[in-house]
Amino acid sequence: MTAPTQNLIAQQAFTAPPAPRRKTFWSQLGASMAMFSNAKSATGLVILAIFTLVAILAPLIAPYDPTAQHLDQTLQPPSLQHLLGTTHIGEDVFSQMVYGTRGVLVVGFLATIMATVVAIVVGVTAGYLRGWKSESLSALSNVFLVIPGLPLMIIIASQFADPPLWVIAAVLGLTGWAWGARVLRAQTMSLRNRDFIQAARANGEPLHRIILVEMLPNLMAIIASSFVGTMTAAVLGLTTLAFIGVIPVSNLNWGTILFWAQQNNAFPDYWWWYVPAGLCIALVGVALALINFGIDEYVNPRLRSAGERARAMRKKGLDLNAAVTSVRTPPASARTDEAGAQPGENHAKESVR
Amino acid sequence: MTTLEFKNVTKIYNVRGSGQIRALDDVSFTLRSHQTIGLVGQSGSGKSTIAKILTQLETPTHGEVLLDGTPIPRGGRGLRKYRQQLRMVFQDPFASLNPYHSIRHHVERPLRLDKVVPSGEIDAEVRRLLERVKLDPDAVMERRPHELSGGQRQRVAIARALASRPALLVADEPVSMLDVSLRLGVLNLLADLQREQGLGVLYITHDLATARHFSDEIMVLNQGRAVEYGPADDVILNPKDPYTRELRAASPDPEEFFRTAATQAGGAR
Amino acid sequence: MSAEQTSAEAVDRASAEQPAVTAATDPTLVGTTATKAEHGGIRVPWRFIGSRVAFYAFTAWAAITINFFLPRLMKGDAVDAYMARSQGQLTPDAEKALRILFGLDKSIPLWQQYLTYWGNLLHGDLGVSISTGMAPVGQAIAAALPWTLGLVGVATVISFIIGTVLGAVIGWKRGSRLDSLVPITTFLGTVPYFWLGLIFIAVFATLLGWFPAGHAYEVGVEPGWNGEFISQVVSHAALPVITIVLVSLGGWVLGMRNMMLTVLDEDYVTVAQAKGMPDDRVLWRYAARNAVLPQIQSFALALGFIVGGTIVMEMVFSYPGIGLLLLSATNAKDFALMQGIFLVLVLAVLIANILADIAYAILDPRTRQTEA
Numbered sequence: 001m002t003a004p005t006q007n008l009i010a011q012q013a014f015t016a017p018p019a020p021r022r023k024t025f026w027s028q029l030g031a032s033m034a035m036f037s038n039a040k041s042a043t044g045l046v047i048l049a050i051f052t053l054v055a056i057l058a059p060l061i062a063p064y065d066p067t068a069q070h071l072d073q074t075l076q077p078p079s080l081q082h083l084l085g086t087t088h089i090g091e092d093v094f095s096q097m098v099y100g101t102r103g104v105l106v107v108g109f110l111a112t113i114m115a116t117v118v119a120i121v122v123g124v125t126a127g128y129l130r131g132w133k134s135e136s137l138s139a140l141s142n143v144f145l146v147i148p149g150l151p152l153m154i155i156i157a158s159q160f161a162d163p164p165l166w167v168i169a170a171v172l173g174l175t176g177w178a179w180g181a182r183v184l185r186a187q188t189m190s191l192r193n194r195d196f197i198q199a200a201r202a203n204g205e206p207l208h209r210i211i212l213v214e215m216l217p218n219l220m221a222i223i224a225s226s227f228v229g230t231m232t233a234a235v236l237g238l239t240t241l242a243f244i245g246v247i248p249v250s251n252l253n254w255g256t257i258l259f260w261a262q263q264n265n266a267f268p269d270y271w272w273w274y275v276p277a278g279l280c281i282a283l284v285g286v287a288l289a290l291i292n293f294g295i296d297e298y299v300n301p302r303l304r305s306a307g308e309r310a311r312a313m314r315k316k317g318l319d320l321n322a323a324v325t326s327v328r329t330p331p332a333s334a335r336t337d338e339a340g341a342q343p344g345e346n347h348a349k350e351s352v353r
Numbered sequence: 354m355t356t357l358e359f360k361n362v363t364k365i366y367n368v369r370g371s372g373q374i375r376a377l378d379d380v381s382f383t384l385r386s387h388q389t390i391g392l393v394g395q396s397g398s399g400k401s402t403i404a405k406i407l408t409q410l411e412t413p414t415h416g417e418v419l420l421d422g423t424p425i426p427r428g429g430r431g432l433r434k435y436r437q438q439l440r441m442v443f444q445d446p447f448a449s450l451n452p453y454h455s456i457r458h459h460v461e462r463p464l465r466l467d468k469v470v471p472s473g474e475i476d477a478e479v480r481r482l483l484e485r486v487k488l489d490p491d492a493v494m495e496r497r498p499h500e501l502s503g504g505q506r507q508r509v510a511i512a513r514a515l516a517s518r519p520a521l522l523v524a525d526e527p528v529s530m531l532d533v534s535l536r537l538g539v540l541n542l543l544a545d546l547q548r549e550q551g552l553g554v555l556y557i558t559h560d561l562a563t564a565r566h567f568s569d570e571i572m573v574l575n576q577g578r579a580v581e582y583g584p585a586d587d588v589i590l591n592p593k594d595p596y597t598r599e600l601r602a603a604s605p606d607p608e609e610f611f612r613t614a615a616t617q618a619g620g621a622r
Numbered sequence: 623m624s625a626e627q628t629s630a631e632a633v634d635r636a637s638a639e640q641p642a643v644t645a646a647t648d649p650t651l652v653g654t655t656a657t658k659a660e661h662g663g664i665r666v667p668w669r670f671i672g673s674r675v676a677f678y679a680f681t682a683w684a685a686i687t688i689n690f691f692l693p694r695l696m697k698g699d700a701v702d703a704y705m706a707r708s709q710g711q712l713t714p715d716a717e718k719a720l721r722i723l724f725g726l727d728k729s730i731p732l733w734q735q736y737l738t739y740w741g742n743l744l745h746g747d748l749g750v751s752i753s754t755g756m757a758p759v760g761q762a763i764a765a766a767l768p769w770t771l772g773l774v775g776v777a778t779v780i781s782f783i784i785g786t787v788l789g790a791v792i793g794w795k796r797g798s799r800l801d802s803l804v805p806i807t808t809f810l811g812t813v814p815y816f817w818l819g820l821i822f823i824a825v826f827a828t829l830l831g832w833f834p835a836g837h838a839y840e841v842g843v844e845p846g847w848n849g850e851f852i853s854q855v856v857s858h859a860a861l862p863v864i865t866i867v868l869v870s871l872g873g874w875v876l877g878m879r880n881m882m883l884t885v886l887d888e889d890y891v892t893v894a895q896a897k898g899m900p901d902d903r904v905l906w907r908y909a910a911r912n913a914v915l916p917q918i919q920s921f922a923l924a925l926g927f928i929v930g931g932t933i934v935m936e937m938v939f940s941y942p943g944i945g946l947l948l949l950s951a952t953n954a955k956d957f958a959l960m961q962g963i964f965l966v967l968v969l970a971v972l973i974a975n976i977l978a979d980i981a982y983a984i985l986d987p988r989t990r991q992t993e994a
Contacts, residue, residue, distance in 0.1 A: 139677065139680060142677065142681070143680070143681045143684045143685075145923060145926070146678075146681050146923075146926060146968075146971060146972060146975060147681070147684075147685055147926065147968055147971070148925075148926040148927075148929045148930055148967055148968065148971050149926060149927075149930055150929070150930030150931075150933055150934070151929075151930070151933065151948065151963065151964050151967050151968075152688075152964065154948065154952060154960070155692065155960050155961065155964050156692070158952050158955070158960070159692070159693075179923075194448055195443045195444075195445055195448040195449040196448060196449050196450055196451040196452075198408075198410060198443070199441070199443060199449055199510075199513070200451075200462075201410065202408040202409070202410060202436065202440070202441055203436065203440075203462060203463050203466060203517075204432075204433050204436045204437075204466055204467075205462065205466065214451055214454075217451075217453040217454075218451070218452065218453055232812065236812075236814055239814055240814060240815070240816060240930075240934055243814075243816055243934075244934070244937065244949060244952070245952075245953070246952060258816075258817065258820075262820065267820055267823065267824045267828070268823070268824030268825070268828045268829055271824075274817070274820065274821075275821075277817070278813065278814060278817030278818070278820075278821070281812075281813070281814050281817065282809065282812050282813040282814070282817075284812075285809075285811075285812025285813070286808075286809055286812050288812075289808050289809075289811075289812055296880075311797040314797065314798075
C-alpha cells in the first residue's frame with residue numbers, strides 16, 4: 001500500500017479518546033434504560049413507584065381496616081380523623097383507597113405481563129415466519145383487535161361467581177394482547193429483512209439466538225411501549241368492570257369504591273367518596289402516558305427536537321414555516337456589540353402568497 | 354484450491370397477481386481461489402440474487418451450485434461447512450451490523466460458531482482480525498456500530514467475513530455506500546487480503562472502472578442474463594455485447610476525455 | 623361555446639387521433655403505470671376490499687363461534703336458574719332454541735347443535751330474553767340499538783373532526799404554546815369515562831341544572847318526529863356526547879400531531895413551501911391530507927374502544943341504548959340477551975370497519991395503484 005493511503009487510513013483510525021471498558025450485561029442493561037432517562041419518563045416512573053410503595057406498605061399507611069364500619073360517623077367530610085372522609089356505613093375512605101391500590105396494581109401488572117408475554121410470542125413468531133403461518137397468526141390477533149373488548153370481558157366475567165385474581169387478570173389480558181402482537185409483528189418483519197439479520201443467518205446462527213440475541217434487543221423499545229400501553233388499558237378495564245359490578249366486590253380496588261359510591265347515591269354531595277378514586281385512576285394513567293411519551297421521544301428523535309428547534313428559531317425572529325430563509329446582515333452597531341441576535345436588519349421574508 | 358461452480362442457474366420469483374420475474378436466466382461462472390471475478394450490472398440485473406443464492410438465503414429454481422464438485426447441502430453439518438467456506442460482505446455498512454451489539458460481538462460470533470480457534474484464544478484472534486483490516490482493536494472493540502464511520506464499519510464487516518477463514522468471499526457492492534475518498538482504501542484492503550490469503554473473491558458492483566481495477570475476470574449481467582464473460586482487459590477493451598459497450602461509454606474515462614479534448618483542440622487550430 | 627371549450631375539444635380530438643401509447647406499441651412501457659393510465663376513471667381496488675371482506679367474514683365467524691362455546695364452558699347452574707325462571711312462558715320452539723343456545727341438551731351431538739345454532743341465527747332467532755318480559759332478544763336489541771348508534775356516531779364524528787383539526791394545527795405550529803394542549807387532552811383520555819360522566823352529571827346537571835341528568839328524553843313523553851321531542855333528544859344527548867368527545871379527543875390529537883410532524887419533514891412539503899404556496903394550502907391540502915390517512919386506519923381500531931366507552935356512558939346516564947340493556951341483562955343474569963348484544967355489537971363494529979377500509983382505499987391512491 002502506498003504511503004498516502006496509509007496516512008489516510010491512519011487518520012481514519014479511531015485514536016482520540018481512550019477506549020471504553022468492556023461492557024458487562026449490567027452496564028448494557030443500564031444503557032438500554034436510556035429510554036427512561038428523559039424528564040417525562042422519569043416523572044412517570046416516580047409516580048408509579050410511589051403508588052407501588054403505597055400498595056406494598058398498605059397496612060402501615062392505612063389508619064383503619066378498609067371494611068371496618070364506624071356507624072356513628074357515617075358520611076363525614078374529610079377531617080384529621082378520616083383524611084378522606086367516610087362512607088355511608090362509616091368506612092374510612094382513605095384506608096379504602098390505600099388498600100384499593102393493591103387491587104389495582106396487582107391485577108394491573110399481572111394482566112399486563114400475561115398480555116405482553118402472549119404478544120411477544122405471537123408477534124415475533126408471526127413476524128419471523130413467512131407465508132400462511134405468519135398470516136394466520138396475524139389474522140388471529142386482528143380478530144381480537146376488532147372484537148370490542150369491554151362487552152367480551154363483561155360476558156366472560158359475569159359467568160364466574162367469585163373468580164380468583166388471576167382469572168380476572170387473564171380476562172383482562174385476553175382483550176389486551178392483540179395490539180402489542182400486531183405492532184411487534186410489523187417491527188419483526190422489518191427487522192428480519194435488515195442486513196445484519198441476513199448476515200447472522202448467513203453465518204449460521206441458530207434460530208433461537210437470532211430471535212433472542214439479535215432481534216429482541218432491537219425490539220426493547222417497542223415492547224416497553226406496548227407494556228405501558230397495555231397496563232393503561234388493563235387498569236381502566238379493571239376499574240370499569242368493578243364499577244359496573246361484574247367483578248365481585250370482594251376484590252377491593254378503586255373501581256369498587258366508585259361502585260359503592262354510585263349505589264349509595266354519593267353523587268353529587270359526598271364528593272370525598274368518589275373524587276379521589278377517579279383522580280387516582282387518572283394519575284396512574286398519566287404516569288403511564290408520560291413513560292410512553294418518554295419512550296416515544298427516545299425512539300423517534302424527530303418528536304423530541306421538533307418543538308425545541310421551532311422555539312429556538314422563533315426566539316431569533318424566524319418562522320419555521322417561512323417559505324424563504326432569511327438572509328441576516330449584522331447591523332452596523334453589531335460590530336461593537338458582540339451579541340448577534342439583533343433582528344433589526346433582518347431581511348426575513350413572510351411566506352410568499 | 355477451492356472451486357465454486359455456478360452452473361446454468363435460473364431463478365424465478367412468483368409475484369402475486371403479476372406473474373413471474375426472471376431474476377436470473379441461465380447464468381454460469383466458476384470462482385476459484387486466488388482469483389477475483391468482477392460481476393457488473395445495473396440495478397435489477399440480478400447481481401444481488403446471485404449473492405443471495407451463494408449465501409443460501411435463496412435457492413435456484415433451475416441449475417445448481419457446486420463447491421469442489423459437490424452440490425451445496427440443504428442443511429445440517431454439510432451446510433455449516435459450506436457456510437464456513439464462503440462469506441459475504443454486505444453493501445450497506447449502516448445496516449449490516451446490529452446496532453445493539455459491540456464490534457467485539459460481531460467479530461466473535463463467527464469464531465464461536467465455527468470453532469475456528471479454542472475459546473481461550475478468541476480474544477487474541479479478534480484483535481488480530483481487527484488489526485488486519487487496519488483498525489485499532491483497543492479503540493474499536495467495545496464500541497457500537499453507530500460510533501464508527503462508514504469506512505470503519507465496512508472494515509469491521511470484512512473482518513467479520515474473514516473470521517471463519519473462508520476460501521471464498523462475496524463482496525456485494527462493498528464500497529457503493531462509502532464516500533468516494535474512502536473507496537480506494539477499502540478496495541485496496543480487499544485486494545491485499547485476497548493476495549495474502551489466496552481468497553477467491555466475487556466482486557459485485559455497478560461500476561465498470563473499479564471492476565477492471567480489481568478483477569481478473571469480468572462478467573456483465575443484463576436483466577438476469579450474462580451478456581459478457583471473460584478476462585477483465587478483454588471485456589473492457591474489446592467488448593462484444595452492445596450492452597457492455599454502452600456501459601463502457603457511460604463511465605467517464607479521464608484518459609479518453611483528455612485525448613479527445615486534445616485532438617479537438619489540435620483540429621481547431 | 624366559449625373559446626376555451628372549443629380549443630379544449632380540439633386538443634382532445636388531436637390526441638384521440640394519434641395511436642394510443644400502450645404496452646403493445648412501446649415495449650419499454652411494459653409493467654409501468656403508463657399502461658394503466660389508459661383505463662381512466664377510478665380503479666376500484668377489488669383485491670384490497672376483497673381481502674378485507676374475507677377477513678371480516680372470518681372475524682364474524684369467530685365471534686359467533688365464541689358465542690356458541692361460551693355458555694358451554696362456564697358453570698351450568700346459572701343457566702339452569704335461567705331456564706327455571708322462563709319455564710311455562712315459552713313456546714316449545716323458543717324453549718328448543720334456548721336449549722341450543724346454552725348447550726343444555728347433552729343428547730344432541732355438538733356439531734348438530736352448532737348447525738342448528740347457525741340456522742337459528744340466520745333466521746334472526748337469538749333466543750328469548752327473561753329480563754324484558756319474554757320478548758325475543760332481537761326485538762329488545764332493535765329497540766335500543768338506534769339510541770346507541772346515534773350516540774356513538776355523533777360523538778365519534780365530532781371527536782374525530784375536532785381532534786384531527788386540532789392535531790394538524792398543533793403539529794403545524796410546533797413549539798408554540800399550543801403544544802401544551804397535547805398533555806391536557808392526553809390527561810383527559812386517561813380519566814375513566816364513567817367517572818368523568820358522573821362528575822359532569824354532578825356538576826352540570828344536578829348542581830348547575832344546565833343539562834338533564836339522564837335518559838334520552840323526558841319521562842312520560844311520547845316519542846315522535848316533532849320539534850319538542852327532537853329538542854329533548856338533543857338536550858339529553860348533549861352531556862353524554864360531550865363526555866365521550868372529551869375523553870376520546872386525546873387519542874386523535876396526539877396521533878394527528880405526530881403524523882404531522884413526520885409529514886412536515888418530508889421533502890414534498892418543503893418544495894411546496896418553496897414554490898410559494900400559501901401556508902394554509904400547504905397545511906391542509908398537502909400535509910394534513912397525507913397525515914390523516916393513518917388516522918383513518920386507526921379509526922377502525924379505535925371504534926372498539928369507543929363502543930366500550932359508550933356502553934359505560936349509557937350506564938352512567940341511563941341512556942336507553944345497548945349499553946344500558948347490557949347492564950340490566952348482566953344484573954339479571956339474562957344470558958340470552960347478553961350473548962345477543964355481544965353479537966350485534968361485533969357485527970356493528972365489523973361493518974364500521976369495512977366502511978372505514980373502503981374510505982381508506984378511496985382516499986389513498988397507493989392502494990389503488992398496488993392493484994395494478
